Amino acid sequence: xxxxxxxTAARMMMxxxxxxLLGWMLVPLIMTLWFSFRNYLPLRGGDLGFAxxxxxxxxxxxxxxxxxxxxxxxxxxxxxxxxxxxxxxxALLLDQPMWGQGIVRILVIAPFFVMxxxxxxxxxxxxxxxxxxLFAHAARAIGVTPVxxxxxxxxFSIILITSWTWLPFATLILLTAIQSLDSEQLDAAEMDGAPxxxxxxxxIVPHMSRAITVVILIQTIFLLSVFAEIFVTTxxxxxxxxxxxxxxxxxxxxxNIGLGSAGGVYAIILAxxxxxxxxxxxxxxxxx
Amino acid sequence: MGQxxxxxxxxxxxxxxVIPPLDLVIGEGEFVVFVGPSGCGKSTLLRxxxxxxxxxxxxxxxxxxxxTAVGPAKRGLxxxxxSYALYPHMTVRKNIAFPxxxxxxxxxxxxxxxxxxxxxxxxxxxxxxxxxxxxxxQRQRVAIGRAIVREPSAFLFDEPLSNLDAALRVNxxxxxxxxxxxxxxxxxxxxxxxxxxxxxxxxxxxLRAGNIEQVGSPLELYRTPRNTFxxxxxxxxxxxxxxxxxxxxxxxxxxxxxxxxxxxxxxGGDWQGRVTVAEHLGSDTFLHVASDLGQMTVRVGGEMxxxxxxxxxxxxxxxxxxxxxxxxxxxx
Numbered sequence: 300x301x302x303x304x305x306x307t308a309a310r311m312m313m314x315x316x317x318x319x320l321l322g323w324m325l326v327p328l329i330m331t332l333w334f335s336f337r338n339y340l341p342l343r344g345g346d347l348g349f350a351x352x353x354x355x356x357x358x359x360x361x362x363x364x365x366x367x368x369x370x371x372x373x374x375x376x377x378x379x380x381x382x383x384x385x386x387x388x389x390a391l392l393l394d395q396p397m398w399g400q401g402i403v404r405i406l407v408i409a410p411f412f413v414m415x416x417x418x419x420x421x422x423x424x425x426x427x428x429x430x431x432x433l434f435a436h437a438a439r440a441i442g443v444t445p446v447x448x449x450x451x452x453x454x455f456s457i458i459l460i461t462s463w464t465w466l467p468f469a470t471l472i473l474l475t476a477i478q479s480l481d482s483e484q485l486d487a488a489e490m491d492g493a494p495x496x497x498x499x500x501x502x503i504v505p506h507m508s509r510a511i512t513v514v515i516l517i518q519t520i521f522l523l524s525v526f527a528e529i530f531v532t533t534x535x536x537x538x539x540x541x542x543x544x545x546x547x548x549x550x551x552x553x554x555n556i557g558l559g560s561a562g563g564v565y566a567i568i569l570a571x572x573x574x575x576x577x578x579x580x581x582x583x584x585x586x587x
Numbered sequence: 588m589g590q591x592x593x594x595x596x597x598x599x600x601x602x603x604x605v606i607p608p609l610d611l612v613i614g615e616g617e618f619v620v621f622v623g624p625s626g627c628g629k630s631t632l633l634r635x636x637x638x639x640x641x642x643x644x645x646x647x648x649x650x651x652x653x654x655t656a657v658g659p660a661k662r663g664l665x666x667x668x669x670s671y672a673l674y675p676h677m678t679v680r681k682n683i684a685f686p687x688x689x690x691x692x693x694x695x696x697x698x699x700x701x702x703x704x705x706x707x708x709x710x711x712x713x714x715x716x717x718x719x720x721x722x723x724x725q726r727q728r729v730a731i732g733r734a735i736v737r738e739p740s741a742f743l744f745d746e747p748l749s750n751l752d753a754a755l756r757v758n759x760x761x762x763x764x765x766x767x768x769x770x771x772x773x774x775x776x777x778x779x780x781x782x783x784x785x786x787x788x789x790x791x792x793x794l795r796a797g798n799i800e801q802v803g804s805p806l807e808l809y810r811t812p813r814n815t816f817x818x819x820x821x822x823x824x825x826x827x828x829x830x831x832x833x834x835x836x837x838x839x840x841x842x843x844x845x846x847x848x849x850x851x852x853x854x855g856g857d858w859q860g861r862v863t864v865a866e867h868l869g870s871d872t873f874l875h876v877a878s879d880l881g882q883m884t885v886r887v888g889g890e891m892x893x894x895x896x897x898x899x900x901x902x903x904x905x906x907x908x909x910x911x912x913x914x915x916x917x918x919x
Contacts, residue, residue, distance in 0.1 A: 486668065
C-alpha cells in the first residue's frame with residue numbers, strides 16, 4: 300500500500316486542494332496583519348504609512364474595549380449555558396422511542412439552517428417587537444405592559460436568538476453521544492441500585508462529557524464572531540457591542556482599517572487559543 | 588436465600604410472543620444454566636428474572652416473596668453482563684464500590700469490602716486503573732467483583748465468557764465454578780455454548796423459541812434427551828440422528844447414536860461409509876463419514892490411521908441407542 304511511489308502520488312494529488320486552502324487562508328491573514336501595522340484611513344488620506352504598534356495599543360486602551368470584552372463574554376457564556384443544559388435535556392427526550400421520530404429530529408435541527416440575519420429579523424419583528432411581537436400580544440393578553448425587549452434587555456434578546464440557532468447543533472451532537480452509550484451500562488447501574496437521577500449523573504453525564512466539551516469549544520469559536528444577530532437588532536446600542544462588532548465599527552463606521560485590523564488580530568489570537576484546545580480534544584476523541 | 592420460582596411467566600414484545608407460559612423452579616444454591624441457540628429467549632428470560640424487562644403475565648417469586656412488581660435493584664440479584672458493562676470513566680475501585688455507594692454504605696465499610704473482593708479476584712494491583720487499561724479476563728473479574736460485593740441472593744450471568752478467547756474462557760469457566768463452590772449462592776448462567784452448560788451446571792434448562800425443552804442434570808440430558816432437539820443440542824460432537832428405513836427397523840421414526848457410541852472398523856460392521864474428513868486430535872480422532880444413512884460423525888479413542896476417502900465400517904452400541912417417535916419425543 301504505502302510504497303514510496305504511492306505516497307508521492309498521494310501528495311501530488313492532494314497538493315492542489317492544500318494549496319488552494321492555504322492561499323484562501325493565508326492571503327486574508329497576511330493582509331490583516333499588514334494593515335494592522337499601517338495607518339490606513341480610506342476617507343482621510345488613504346494609506347499614511349507605518350504606524351508601528353499604535354493600532355494595537357489604541358484598540359485595547361479605547362474606552363469601548365473592556366465593555367466589548369464583557370459583552371462578548373456575556374453572550375458567549377449565556378448561550379453556552381442555555382444550549383448545553385437544554386441540549387442535554389432535549390437529547391435525552393429525543394432519545395426516547397416515539398412516534399414520528401425521524402420527522403421530529405429533522406424539525407429540531409431546522410433552526411440551525413436559518414441564516415443568522417434572517418433569524419435575527421424574525422425574532423426582532425415577530426417575537427420581541429413591543430407592538431406587533433408575539434411576546435407583546437401575550438403580555439397584553441394577560442394585562443401586562445409589553446416589554447421593549449431589545450431596549451430593556453438587549454443581552455437577553457441576543458442570547459435568545461443565538462441560543463435558538465445553536466441549540467439544535469448542541470442537541471444533535473449530544474443526541475449522538477447518548478445513542479452511543481451501551482445500554483447494558485444503564486442496566487448494570489439499575490441493577491446496582493441507582494435510580495434514574497443517579498444513573499443520569501453517574502453514567503450518562505460522564506459518558507457525554509467529551510461531547511459536551513466539543514460542543515462548548517466549537518460553539519465558543521462561532522459565538523465569538525456573532526455579528527448579524529447584533530447588527531439587525533440593537534446595532535451595537537444599549538451596551539451590546541461585542542469585540543466583533545467593535546472591529547466592524549472601527550473599520551466601516553470610523554473608516555480606520557488599521558485600527559480594525561489590529562482588533563482582528565486580537566480576535567484571531569483569541570479564537571486560536573480556543574482552537575488549540577478543540578484540536579486536542581477532537582484528536583483524543585479520534586484516537587479512542 | 589436464593590430460591591427463585593417462575594409461575595406461568597410470559598413475555599410479549601408487541602405481537603410476538605417471546606416466552607410462552609413457562610414454569611420453572613430454581614433451588615437455593617443451585618448452578619442453573621439456560622442454554623439454547625441464539626434467539627431462543629434465554630437472555631430475555633434472564634432479564635425478566637433480573638427485572639430489567641417487565642413480564643407480560645405470570646409471577647416471579649424470590650425466596651417465597653412475590654417479586655413480580657419489585658424493581659431490579661430491590662430483588663437482591665446481581666448480574667454480570669455480556670459486555671461486562673463496566674463504567675469506563677470510573678476506576679476499578681469505584682466500579683466495584685458503585686453498588687455499595689448507591690446503597691448508602693459508609694466509606695470505611697465500602698473500602699473493606701472492595702479490598703476483600705479484589706483480593707479474592709486477584710485485582711488488588713489494578714484497583715486504580717480504568718477498565719480500558721485492563722485485559723478481557725480482568726474486566727470480567729471486575730464485573731464479577733461488582734456483583735459479589737453486593738452479597739446478592741443469586742447471581743445472573745448473561746453469556747459472560749463469549750467475548751473472551753478460547754484459553755481464557757476455559758480458565759474463567761473454572762473460576763466461576765470455584766466461585767460457586769465457595770459462595771454457595773444460587774447462580775443462573777445463560778450461554779449458547781453447550782460445553783459451558785455441561786461443565787458448569789448442576790441443572791441445565793434447554794430452551795427453544797421460549798419453550799423449555801428439558802430440565803435436568805448434565806448427565807440426565809446426555810443419557811436421556813427428551814426429544815430430538817435436546818439430543819442434537821447436548822453433546823459434542825452432535826448426536827447422529829438417523830431416520831428412514833434404518834430407524835423403521837427399530838420401530839421408530841428417528842434413532843440417535845452419539846459419535847462416542849459407535850465402534851469403527853476397517854474390516855466389517857453394520858454400516859458402511861467413506862471418510863470425508865478425519866480430525867486427529869491425538870487423544871481422539873473424529874471421523875466425518877458419508878454413509879448410506881447420511882452424513883455421520885464418529886469418535887475413535889486415541890489415534891486411528893484413516894484418511895480422506897478410506898472406507899470404514901461402523902457398528903452402533905445398541906445399549907446407547909436413542910429412539911424417537913414421529914413427534915420427536917423419546918420412546919423407551
